[in-house]
Amino acid sequence: MYARRRSRHSCRNRTRSRIVCVNSSERVLVYGAAGHTGRFVVDELVRRGLTPVLAGRSAERLDAALQPHASLERRVARVEDPGLLQQAVAGVGAVINCAGPFLDTALPLARAAVDAGAHYLDVTAEQSAVQLLYRELDAPARAAGVAVVPAMAFYGGLVDLLVTAALDNGPAADEVEVAIGLDHWWPTAGTRITGARNTATRMVIRDGALTPLADPAPTGSWNYPAPLGAQAVVELPFSEVITINSHLLVENLRSYLNTAPLDDLHDHTTPPPPVTDEHGRSAQRFAVDVAVRRGPHTRRITAVGRDIYAITAPIVVEGAVRLLDGRHHGSGAQAPGAVFDAADVLAALETRVGDFEVCRDRPRLPPQVTAPVARQRG
Missing domain, CATH: 3.40.50.720 (NAD(P)-binding Rossmann-like Domain)
Structure with missing residues (x-):
């Protein structure tokens, strides 16, 4: 209610x-x-x-x-x-x-x-x-x-909403793979300061529990939607691991980022985001590709758009509007996909935000046969 x-x-x-x-x-x-x-x-x-x-x-x-x-x-x-x-x-x-x-x-x-x-x-x-x-x-x-x-933003909240929507409000998945792709990363001063401050070991989900990310982090390749295409990736989890673990039962979660924008981030000469339109956005393009598997069935959901900093604003403001007008589930410290109707939030963002689209290219997952046991939050 x-x-x-x-x-x-x-x-x-x-x-x-x-x-x-x-x-x-x-x-x-x-x-x-x-x-x-x-x-x-x-x-x-x-x-x-x-x-x-x-x-x-x-x-x-x-x-x-x-x-x-x-x-x-x-x-x-x-x-x-x-x-x-x-x-x-x-x-x-x-x-x-x-x-x-x-x-x-x-x-x-x-x-x-x-x-x-x-x-x-x-x-x-x-x-x-x-x-x-x-x-x-x-x-x-x-x-x-x-x-x-917390984490009602591009990093964290958007992935949490996509995974929750892909599960059609189901509580569990055997495996979730997330691949975030950026064509460039022009970091803000705040991003650089936070990166220097954030030295904690990153966590992933393995066998149903929060586990430290392997060192060195696993690498591979991912075929993103156009125009990114095939890209080298490294496992680099953000806050979505913690939010997802707080309200969904996922046995294994792997979260990747393509390596090219990390080169931008690590280069101290990379400038902050250049303004290229009347809304103050940069030309940066992103894709967030999510694959959710339950048993032999897999469903994919993808969000594509422009400027990771600019898209954060409608995401977090949509959350604030729903908290203020009562369209949320309960109180307490909660994940975006737990406190809000994930599919409805994504649909609202598609309507309100130019250059943002959510694509679902797999049939729905079958319903879960047995009820899961509630997970202790990490």
């Missing part, structure tokens, strides 16, 4: 002579609003008719980066200051965290959101950050009646 929250209202001064009351269910705090992804998120919230509250660690950066949204409220807070964080999240219905490294920012900001009775989402690709939120905030979020949804 969908969980619905009562609308709350907060008042804030717009001018000295006028106080405006704003429905908190329409106000979304964007932490890291001045960053590359954060600016896409702010624009998407405005397009969806919500009121962003711009937040971050520097007032100067917020003012300089967000001139088109000069009328929007700004709140400055550092994650090291719990008091300022509590003030920052006051009077909003949801918090979207776009400020990495998430191993540093996710827990303090999510805890402040839960304490304030607001939903929390972020865009982390970091496995350790997702595990930390699941471990520390599931019970408090359930008690508060709010949802904590």
